Amino acid sequence: MTKPIIQLSGVDKFYGDFQALSQIDLDIRTGEFFSLLGPSGCGKTTLLRSIAGFETPSAGSLHIDGKSMDGVPANKRPTNMVFQSYAIFPHMSVAENVAYGLKARRLPKAEIQERVSEAIFMVGLQGFDNRASHALSGGQRQRVALARALVLKPRVLLLDEPLSALDKKMREQMQSELRRLQRAVGITFVLVTHDQEEALTMSDRIAVIFDGKIAQVATPQMLYGMPSSRRVGNFIGMMNFLEAKILGTSGETVEVDVQSLGTLTLPLSQAPGGVEGCQSIGIRPEMLTILAEGQTAEREIEAVVSEVFYYGDMTYYDVTLPQKDAPVTVTMRNTAGRKVLAAGDTARVGWSPVSLLLLQ
Amino acid sequence: MLLISPTLVFTLLMLAVPLIMVLALSFWTQSYLTLDRSFSLENYKTAWTEPMYQYLMARSLKISIFVTALTVLLAYPVAYFISFHVTPKRKAMWIFLITIPFWTSYLMRIFLWKVILGYNGVVNGSLMGLGLIEQPLSFILYNQNAVVLTLAHSWVPFAILPIFVALERVDRSLIEVAEDLGDNWLRRFFRVTLPLSMPGVIAATIIVFIPTIGDYVTPRLVGGPNGLMISNMIELQFKKANNAPLGAALAISAMAIVTCVTLVFVWMNRKFMRGPK
Amino acid sequence: MMRGKGYFFKWYVALFLVFLYAPAILLPVFAFNDSSIVSFPLKGFTTKWFEVLQSTEALHVAVRNSLMIAVTTAIFSTIFGVLAARASTRFAFPARRSIMGFIMLPMVLPEIIIGVSLLVVIIQLGFELSLFTIILGHILICTPFCIAILSSAFMNLDRSLEEASIDLGQTRWNTFWMVLFPLVMPGIVASLLIAFTISLDEFIIAFFLSGTEPTLPVYIWGQLRFPQKLPSLMALGTLLLVLSISLLVLADYFRRRSLKKTGIENSGGFL
Numbered sequence: 001m002t003k004p005i006i007q008l009s010g011v012d013k014f015y016g017d018f019q020a021l022s023q024i025d026l027d028i029r030t031g032e033f034f035s036l037l038g039p040s041g042c043g044k045t046t047l048l049r050s051i052a053g054f055e056t057p058s059a060g061s062l063h064i065d066g067k068s069m070d071g072v073p074a075n076k077r078p079t080n081m082v083f084q085s086y087a088i089f090p091h092m093s094v095a096e097n098v099a100y101g102l103k104a105r106r107l108p109k110a111e112i113q114e115r116v117s118e119a120i121f122m123v124g125l126q127g128f129d130n131r132a133s134h135a136l137s138g139g140q141r142q143r144v145a146l147a148r149a150l151v152l153k154p155r156v157l158l159l160d161e162p163l164s165a166l167d168k169k170m171r172e173q174m175q176s177e178l179r180r181l182q183r184a185v186g187i188t189f190v191l192v193t194h195d196q197e198e199a200l201t202m203s204d205r206i207a208v209i210f211d212g213k214i215a216q217v218a219t220p221q222m223l224y225g226m227p228s229s230r231r232v233g234n235f236i237g238m239m240n241f242l243e244a245k246i247l248g249t250s251g252e253t254v255e256v257d258v259q260s261l262g263t264l265t266l267p268l269s270q271a272p273g274g275v276e277g278c279q280s281i282g283i284r285p286e287m288l289t290i291l292a293e294g295q296t297a298e299r300e301i302e303a304v305v306s307e308v309f310y311y312g313d314m315t316y317y318d319v320t321l322p323q324k325d326a327p328v329t330v331t332m333r334n335t336a337g338r339k340v341l342a343a344g345d346t347a348r349v350g351w352s353p354v355s356l357l358l359l360q
Numbered sequence: 361m362l363l364i365s366p367t368l369v370f371t372l373l374m375l376a377v378p379l380i381m382v383l384a385l386s387f388w389t390q391s392y393l394t395l396d397r398s399f400s401l402e403n404y405k406t407a408w409t410e411p412m413y414q415y416l417m418a419r420s421l422k423i424s425i426f427v428t429a430l431t432v433l434l435a436y437p438v439a440y441f442i443s444f445h446v447t448p449k450r451k452a453m454w455i456f457l458i459t460i461p462f463w464t465s466y467l468m469r470i471f472l473w474k475v476i477l478g479y480n481g482v483v484n485g486s487l488m489g490l491g492l493i494e495q496p497l498s499f500i501l502y503n504q505n506a507v508v509l510t511l512a513h514s515w516v517p518f519a520i521l522p523i524f525v526a527l528e529r530v531d532r533s534l535i536e537v538a539e540d541l542g543d544n545w546l547r548r549f550f551r552v553t554l555p556l557s558m559p560g561v562i563a564a565t566i567i568v569f570i571p572t573i574g575d576y577v578t579p580r581l582v583g584g585p586n587g588l589m590i591s592n593m594i595e596l597q598f599k600k601a602n603n604a605p606l607g608a609a610l611a612i613s614a615m616a617i618v619t620c621v622t623l624v625f626v627w628m629n630r631k632f633m634r635g636p637k
Numbered sequence: 638m639m640r641g642k643g644y645f646f647k648w649y650v651a652l653f654l655v656f657l658y659a660p661a662i663l664l665p666v667f668a669f670n671d672s673s674i675v676s677f678p679l680k681g682f683t684t685k686w687f688e689v690l691q692s693t694e695a696l697h698v699a700v701r702n703s704l705m706i707a708v709t710t711a712i713f714s715t716i717f718g719v720l721a722a723r724a725s726t727r728f729a730f731p732a733r734r735s736i737m738g739f740i741m742l743p744m745v746l747p748e749i750i751i752g753v754s755l756l757v758v759i760i761q762l763g764f765e766l767s768l769f770t771i772i773l774g775h776i777l778i779c780t781p782f783c784i785a786i787l788s789s790a791f792m793n794l795d796r797s798l799e800e801a802s803i804d805l806g807q808t809r810w811n812t813f814w815m816v817l818f819p820l821v822m823p824g825i826v827a828s829l830l831i832a833f834t835i836s837l838d839e840f841i842i843a844f845f846l847s848g849t850e851p852t853l854p855v856y857i858w859g860q861l862r863f864p865q866k867l868p869s870l871m872a873l874g875t876l877l878l879v880l881s882i883s884l885l886v887l888a889d890y891f892r893r894r895s896l897k898k899t900g901i902e903n904s905g906g907f908l
């Protein structure tokens with residue numbers, strides 16, 4: 001395991017009486033693409049700005065590259081930031097913007113020039129050097145902001161919702177470009193986003209934050225497959241929940257009584273957040289199947305289709321299970337010859353105990 | 361806090377302290393050349409009971425109210441025109457056009473109204489030239505009408521601006537909704553546009569009302585003996601009559617009246633802002 | 638229906654503009670009129686009234702006084718304006734609204750009140766009336782206008798620009814000079830020009846506070862009583878009008894440039 005470049009421990013941040021961050025412990029590894037994901041107002045920006053040096057934590061410690069950042073101002077930290085609004089200096093050209101930080105470091109002119117054109121090339125803006133920066137499109141501004149920060153070769157690049165101001169197409173393009181850039185330069189990226197899809201596709205690891213607290217830190221696969229709580233599961237992708245009662249544990253297994261599904265014995269590994277206090281079973285919609293005639297599954301349950309949402313490639317079914325009021329969602333890929341059911345039809349829903357998660 | 365302090369200290373010294381001193385002065389009395397610094401309400405008694413001052417105050421108030429009403433009435437259609445009938449690109453130019461005459465020398469501007477309205481002035485000259493009248497009209501200069509007209513001219517740009525801003529803020533789709541629901545232009549105007557632009561109208565009213573009541577030059581130049589206002593009397597007390605305390609009392613009284621009227625407007629504004637939702 | 642309404646507004650606005658511009662148009666008309674009486678009918682073209690101005694010594698003194706006052710006022714009220722605008726747009730401080738309201742008060746207070754109250758203070762404290770006292774009064778009334786102009790310049794500044802500069806390794810001091818200053822510079826120039834123009838034309842406060850040395854408007858006021866002086870006053874007024882409009886156009890040009898620099902679409906004029 002590579003050593004952490006950013007270490008936060010016990011970080012609190014208060015705005016007056018309001019606690020924006022509470023007891024943040026986080027290690028971000030050198031060279032990884034790390035995302036801070038959470039709903040609006042959960043404290044992502046506050047955390048990022050604390051790392052950048054624009055906010056001072058009320059308590060706790062922050063180390064970057066093994067050095068304490070106590071009392072180190074933003075302009076002395078080995079981090080650079082890409083602002084949500086990009087903050088491109090409107091009175092300077094593209095090249096002047098990119099050269100800004102190098103000039104602050106008083107590097108020789110020739111070196112500045114070389115590094116600036118290198119950076120401009122890297123983000124694909126060659127030919128735009130002398131363009132006035134207010135005459136740029138959103139995507140181009142984004143690239144200038146990236147070049148301006150990357151040209152300084154920081155240890156860490158901090159990005160606050162860098163893609164939120166772009167339209168969908170541009171956003172997707174920039175997502176892969178950011179990923180490519182990060183691999184190419186090998187700099188640690190810390191990205192703030194409230195878009196779970198963005199976090200899943202781009203990151204090596206993700207920290208999910210709720211109400212100023214870290215809920216889970218994991219790889220995208222782990223986060224999706226093994227959410228540590230009901231709230232995380234619900235926030236990342238869709239998840240169905242069934243009430244569950246723990247009957248007892250024995251060794252490596254736990255016995256639970258699940259609404260509609262009956263009594264089951266599950267391995268402890270299917271309770272990623274620990275068994276204690278678990279009251280629900282979570283299951284992803286794609287782990288359920290509407291069984292076609294003659295098709296069988298490990299387990300089956302009868303249900304009534306209450307609502308059908310047809311998406312072309314997929315069909316989403318809301319089905320009502322015998323002992324549950326709220327419907328459960330099942331997503332099915334529309335394959336050739338497969339019949340799309342209608343509301344009111346009865347369906348056999350196939351499932352498997354290995355895809356169940358025991359959650360708080 | 362540190363940044364604001366120089367400006368704040370300056371304003372405190374140059375505005376708050378002087379106002380307090382005027383207030384203090386208004387409770388003192390002048391006997392010939394010496395100032396009696398014992399507290400007395402004598403000046404206020406004079407200011408509020410002597411018919412001459414009562415009369416002047418009432419006249420100032422009346423003129424101000426007329427000016428305000430006239431100015432707002434003149435301004436509204438112009439603001440409406442710029443907001444609704446001028447292409448967005450041209451709006452800035454129109455606003456500029458409206459404000460230019462304001463930057464003519466203040467004294468000359470007022471004086472020229474004397475030339476325009478005078479016995480041999482532009483208005484009489486043109487009307488006689490057109491054969492509409494035989495004798496020059498004399499009721500248009502050296503009276504209150506002239507003061508009202510001249511003041512309205514001075515302040516109309518200041519009334520147009522806030523009304524224009526308010527009209528610009530009116531969501532155009534609301535007017536379209538009203539049209540869609542069957543209101544004709546007039547009903548749409550009275551039921552949607554006017555109420556929504558009311559904050560601008562009230563701001564304009566305040567902006568015009570407060571300074572006009574204290575105007576000094578206009579009544580002196582075009583008002584004649586019957587068009588003088590309270591500020592002329594205040595000046596007289598401070599200078600020629602050498603009764604500064606009475607002048608101070610008059611000034612404070614005038615300010616009190618202005619403040620009361622303004623507060624009523626501000627209160628009305630609040631009511632409008634909250635709206636009948 | 639639509640057309641009728643459009644016509645009504647066009648005619649109304651046309652008449653309104655005649656009313657609005659009447660004095661401003663008459664000013665040059667009489668300035669070039671070859672008659673010592675300011676009235677119709679016109680007599681012929683002359684530039685002699687402008688020549689009279691050249692040879693009037695008292696006028697020159699008044700102009701010099703006014704220029705001195707206007708320049709000083711412009712500088713100081715802009716400095717006060719920059720401080721207040723920066724404080725009010727960037728920082729939160731206790732009672733911000735009331736403090737700003739108080740500072741902006743001279744904008745709506747009748748000038749006679751300001752004139753009278755300053756006069757009282759100066760007399761009570763036993764100071765001499767002088768050009769200096771007029772400057773104090775003018776700074777007081779110009780500062781709110783400067784704040785209004787500068788606030789919009791400061792408000793259009795994205796706060797993250799400052800942070801970006803610091804993040805890129807620049808010091809606070811350099812950030813001010815390299816980022817903030819260039820972006821608000823046009824606003825500062827506009828503020829200087831507006832304050833200068835207001836001060837140059839201000840009469841009431843100067844009238845109350847001037848001692849033996851008159852400002853230009855006070856001089857004009859004195860001359861208005863003499864009918865034979867009127868034509869040359871018209872010439873003077875014409876010059877002042879041209880000067881004011883040039884300054885305003887200049888100020889507006891700088892304001893637009895400031896908006897353009899910050900990449901914001903231009904909207905609205907002054908005030």
Ligand SMILES: Nc1ncnc2c1ncn2[C@@H]1O[C@H](COP(=O)(O)OP(=O)(O)OP(=O)(O)O)[C@@H](O)[C@H]1O
Nearest residue numbers: 015018020038039040041042043044045046047194
């Ligand atoms: N300067 C401040 N003063 C007071 N409260 C603040 C301040 N800055 C942020 N907050 C509060 O702290 C909380 C976290 O703010 P933050 O900006 O970090 O949220 P976020 O996760 O970035 O949200 P978003 O996705 O909307 O950007 C919010 O509730 C916000 O209201």
Ligand SMILES: [Mg+2]
Nearest residue numbers: 044045046160
């Ligand atoms: Mg944020």
